[in-house]
Amino acid sequence: xxxxxxxxxxxxxxxxxxxxxxxxxxxxxxxxxxxxxxxxxxxxxxxxxxxxxxxxxxxxxxxxxxxxxxxxxxxxxxxxxxxxxxxxxxxxxxxxxxxxxxxxxxxxxxxxxxxxxxxxxxxxxxxxxxxxxxxxxxxxxxxxxxxxxxxxxxxxxxxxxxxxxxxxxxxxxxxxxxxxxxxxxxxxxxxxxxxxxxxxxxxxxxxxxxxxxxxxxxxxxxxxxxxxxxxxxxxxxxxxxxxxxxxxxxxxxxxxxxxxxxxxxxxxxxxxxxxxxxxxxxxxxxxxxxxxxxxxxxxxxxxxxxxxxxxxxxxxxxxxxxxxxxxxxxxxxxxxxxxxxxxxxxxxxxxxxxxxxxxxxxxxxxxxxxxxxxxxxxxxxxxxxxxxxxxxxxxxxxxxxxxxxxxxxxxxxxxxxxxxxxxxxxxxxxxxxxxxxxxxxxxxxxxxxxxxxxxxxxxxxxxxxxxxxxxxxxxxxxxxxxxxxxxxxxxxxxxxxxxxxxxxxxxxxxxxxxxxx
Amino acid sequence: xxxxxxxxxxxxxxxxxxxxxxxxxxxxxxxxxxxxxxxxxxxxxxxxxxxxxxxxxxxxxxxxxxxxxxxxxxxxxxxxxxxxxxxxxxxxxxxxxxxxxxxxxxxxxxxxxxxxxxxxxxxxxxxxxxxxxxxxxxxxxxxxxxxxxxxxxxxxxx
Ligand SMILES: Cc1cc2nc3c(=O)[nH]c(=O)nc-3n(C[C@H](O)[C@H](O)[C@H](O)COP(=O)(O)O)c2cc1C
Ligand code: SF4
Ligand code: FES
Ligand code: FES
Numbered sequence: 001x002x003x004x005x006x007x008x009x010x011x012x013x014x015x016x017x018x019x020x021x022x023x024x025x026x027x028x029x030x031x032x033x034x035x036x037x038x039x040x041x042x043x044x045x046x047x048x049x050x051x052x053x054x055x056x057x058x059x060x061x062x063x064x065x066x067x068x069x070x071x072x073x074x075x076x077x078x079x080x081x082x083x084x085x086x087x088x089x090x091x092x093x094x095x096x097x098x099x100x101x102x103x104x105x106x107x108x109x110x111x112x113x114x115x116x117x118x119x120x121x122x123x124x125x126x127x128x129x130x131x132x133x134x135x136x137x138x139x140x141x142x143x144x145x146x147x148x149x150x151x152x153x154x155x156x157x158x159x160x161x162x163x164x165x166x167x168x169x170x171x172x173x174x175x176x177x178x179x180x181x182x183x184x185x186x187x188x189x190x191x192x193x194x195x196x197x198x199x200x201x202x203x204x205x206x207x208x209x210x211x212x213x214x215x216x217x218x219x220x221x222x223x224x225x226x227x228x229x230x231x232x233x234x235x236x237x238x239x240x241x242x243x244x245x246x247x248x249x250x251x252x253x254x255x256x257x258x259x260x261x262x263x264x265x266x267x268x269x270x271x272x273x274x275x276x277x278x279x280x281x282x283x284x285x286x287x288x289x290x291x292x293x294x295x296x297x298x299x300x301x302x303x304x305x306x307x308x309x310x311x312x313x314x315x316x317x318x319x320x321x322x323x324x325x326x327x328x329x330x331x332x333x334x335x336x337x338x339x340x341x342x343x344x345x346x347x348x349x350x351x352x353x354x355x356x357x358x359x360x361x362x363x364x365x366x367x368x369x370x371x372x373x374x375x376x377x378x379x380x381x382x383x384x385x386x387x388x389x390x391x392x393x394x395x396x397x398x399x400x401x402x403x404x405x406x407x408x409x410x411x412x413x414x415x416x417x418x419x420x421x422x423x424x425x426x427x428x429x430x431x432x433x434x435x436x437x438x439x440x441x442x443x444x445x446x447x448x449x450x451x452x453x454x455x456x457x458x459x460x461x462x463x464x465x466x467x468x469x470x471x472x473x474x475x476x477x478x479x480x481x482x483x484x485x486x487x488x489x490x491x492x493x494x495x496x497x498x499x500x501x502x503x504x505x506x507x508x509x510x511x512x513x514x515x516x517x
Numbered sequence: 518x519x520x521x522x523x524x525x526x527x528x529x530x531x532x533x534x535x536x537x538x539x540x541x542x543x544x545x546x547x548x549x550x551x552x553x554x555x556x557x558x559x560x561x562x563x564x565x566x567x568x569x570x571x572x573x574x575x576x577x578x579x580x581x582x583x584x585x586x587x588x589x590x591x592x593x594x595x596x597x598x599x600x601x602x603x604x605x606x607x608x609x610x611x612x613x614x615x616x617x618x619x620x621x622x623x624x625x626x627x628x629x630x631x632x633x634x635x636x637x638x639x640x641x642x643x644x645x646x647x648x649x650x651x652x653x654x655x656x657x658x659x660x661x662x663x664x665x666x667x668x669x670x671x672x673x674x675x
Contacts, residue, residue: 011642186601189642343643344602
C-alpha cells in the first residue's frame with residue numbers, strides 16, 4: 001500500500017528548503033522502489049521545526065523535523081515511513097505541546113490538508129458555513145457575525161457585523177467585497193499562511209459576505225511580495241468556479257458571486273482601506289477623507305465591505321457552528337481567537353492561535369521559549385511597525401484589545417516581534433520615522449514632512465548632540481503627527497517612537513526617566 | 518522586428534487583454550513589468566491613450582509604487598528585508614555584507630548587470646528572519662555564508 005508523506009508548501013518552509021526536501025524524498029523513494037504519495041500541505045506553524053515532514057501511520061501522523069536534504073537517506077534507512085526512530089523524530093504531530101495547547105478555529109485545517117484540494121476542504125468541514133448561509137435570510141447571516149463578536153483582525157478591531165449591516169442597508173445596484181490581503185505589517189504572516197495553507201476558507205468567507213450584503217463581485221487585494229499565495233489563490237478560485245462554488249449560480253441557488261485577485265505594488269499605505277480602493281481603481285494610493293465610509297461609498301463609489309483575510313476566514317466557522325460558539329472564546333470585548341505570530345529573536349517562532357486573554361509573557365516564554373540568542377528579551381513590538389514597544393515590566397499584560405489600549409499599545413494584526421538586549425531602541429525609533437517617511441502617501445504635511453524631520457532629529461539624538469533641545473523637539477514632532485495626520489501611518493508612528501523613548505531613555509542618552517519628559 | 522517594435526507589440530497585447538477590466542491600470546503595469554522587467558518610458562503614451570488618461574497620470578502611478586520601475590533591472594533582483602523582525606536577527610549586519618559582496622547600495626545594479634538590490638519592508642517570513650527574495654525564490658535565516666551560496670547558485674542557473 002502506498003505511504004502518504006506530507007512536506008509543507010508554505011513559503012517559510014520553502015525558505016528553509018522544503019522544496020528540495022520534497023524532491024529528495026521522492027527520488028529516494030523511487031530509488032528504493034517504495035510507493036509513496038507525497039502531498040504538499042500548509043505549515044503547522046512551528047517554524048523552528050520546518051521543514052517538518054509528516055508520515056501517515058496506523059497510529060496517526062508522525063512528525064520529523066527540521067529535515068534537510070542531507071537527512072533524507074538516513075530517514076529512509078531508519079524506516080521513517082513506518083515511524084522508525086531517528087534523531088529528528090518528534091512523535092505524533094497533534095501531540096506536540098505547541099500545537100496541542102492552541103485553540104485553532106480559523107486555522108483548524110491548516111497543515112492537515114492539501115491546500116488546493118477542494119475534496120480535502122469539503123471532507124474537513126469546508127463549505128458547511130456557505131451551505132447554511134444559502135438557507136438563511138441576509139439579516140440572519142449578518143446577525144450570526146454580529147453575535148460572534150468578531151472584530152476586524154486587520155488592525156482597527158472594528159466589529160465586522162456592524163460593517164456588514166451598513167452595507168446591507170445601503171441600497172445600490174452594485175456592491176463589492178474586498179479582502180485586504182496587503183499584510184504589510186512587519187512581524188505578521190497569518191494572512192499569508194491562510195492563503196497558502198487553506199485558500200478555500202477565504203474564498204468561502206468572501207462568498208458568504210457577498211450573499212450577506214448583496215455584493216456580486218469580490219476582489220482580493222494581494223501584496224506582490226506573496227507569489228506563492230497568489231498561485232494558491234488562483235488555483236483555488238479556478239476550482240471553486242468549476243465546482244459551482246463561485247459564479248452565476250452558486251450551488252444551484254441562483255446567487256451570484258465572482259472573485260478575482262489583484263496585486264499591489266509594494267506600497268505599505270495601500271493596506272489602509274481607502275488607499276487600497278484608490279489603488280484598485282488604478283490610481284496612486286492616496287488616502288481618502290472619511291466620511292463617506294467605504295461601507296456607504298467605497299470602491300468606484302459603491303457600498304463596499306473591506307475586511308482583513310483573517311476576519312473573512314473566520315466567517316465560515318461562525319456560519320457553521322454559530323455566533324455563540326465563536327463568542328464563547330475570549331475575554332471582555334475581545335471575542336473568539338486571535339492567530340498570534342511569534343517572530344524576531346524568539347526560539348520557537350510560529351503561529352499561535354488562541355482565545356484572547358493569554359499574557360504576553362506566557363506567549364513569549366511558554367510558547368516562544370525565550371529569545372533565540374539566549375540573551376534576555378529587552379523589548380517586544382506588538383502590532384506591526386506602528387505598534388508600541390513593550391518593556392519587560394509590561395509583559396504581564398493580557399492579549400486583549402482593551403488591556404493593550406490601556407497601556408498605550410495595540411494588538412493590531414497580532415504580530416509579536418521580540419528583541420534581545422543588544423537592540424538599541426534609539427535606532428529602532430529612528431527606523432520608525434524613516435519607515436513613515438518612505439511609505440507616506442504624501443497627502444498630509446505632518447506625515448510627509450514631520451517624519452523626515454523626525455529621523456533627522458533622531459540622527460542628532462543618536463550622535464548625542466543638544467539632547468536638551470532635541471528630545472523636546474522629537475516630542476513636539478510626535479504630537480503633531482498624533483494630532484494632525486489623516487490616517488494611522490502618520491498618526492501612529494509616535495507609538496513605537498515614544499514608547500521607545502519613554503521605556504528606554506538610556507538608549508537616547510538620558511540617564512533618568514525624569515529627564516526624558 | 519526591431520527591438521522597439523517588438524516591445525511595442527508586447528505592450529499592445531497586454532493592453533488589449535486587460536484594458537476592459539475595471540481599474541485596469543495596475544494590472545497593465547504588472548503585465549508590462551512581468552514581460553519586460555520594467556515599465557519603459559516608451560510604454561507610457563500607449564497605456565495612457567488606451568485608458569484615456571494623461572501621460573502625467575500614468576507616470577504618477579508608476580512613480581507612486583515602489584515595486585514598479587522605469588529602468589531596466591539586472592538579470593536577478595534581490596529583495597532584502599529591512600523591517601523590524603529581520604533587524605532583531607542581525608538584518609543590519611547582513612545588509613552590510615550584501616552591499617559589500619555585491620559592491621552596490623540599495624536601488625543599484627552590479628556593473629556586470631547580474632544583480633539589482635532593493636529593500637523590502639517585510640516578506641512575511643519573519644518567523645525565519647533575516648529574510649530575502651531572489652526573483653520569486655524566498656530565503657530564510659540568511660547568513661553571510663548562505664547569502665554567498667545563494668548568489669553563486671543563482672549565477673550558475675543563469
Ligand atoms: C497604514 C495602514 C496600513 C494598513 N495595512 C493593513 C493591511 O495590510 N491589512 C489589513 O487587513 N488592514 C490594514 N489596515 C487596516 C485597514 O485600513 C482596515 O481597517 C481593514 O482592512 C479593515 O478590515 P478588518 O475590519 O477586517 O480589520 C491598515 C491601516 C493603515 C492605516
Ligand atoms: S498620515 Fe501620511 S499616509 Fe496617512 S494620509 Fe496623511 S500623508 Fe498619507
Ligand atoms: S511616497 Fe509620497 S511622500 Fe514619500
Ligand atoms: S520583517 Fe523581515 S520578513 Fe517580516
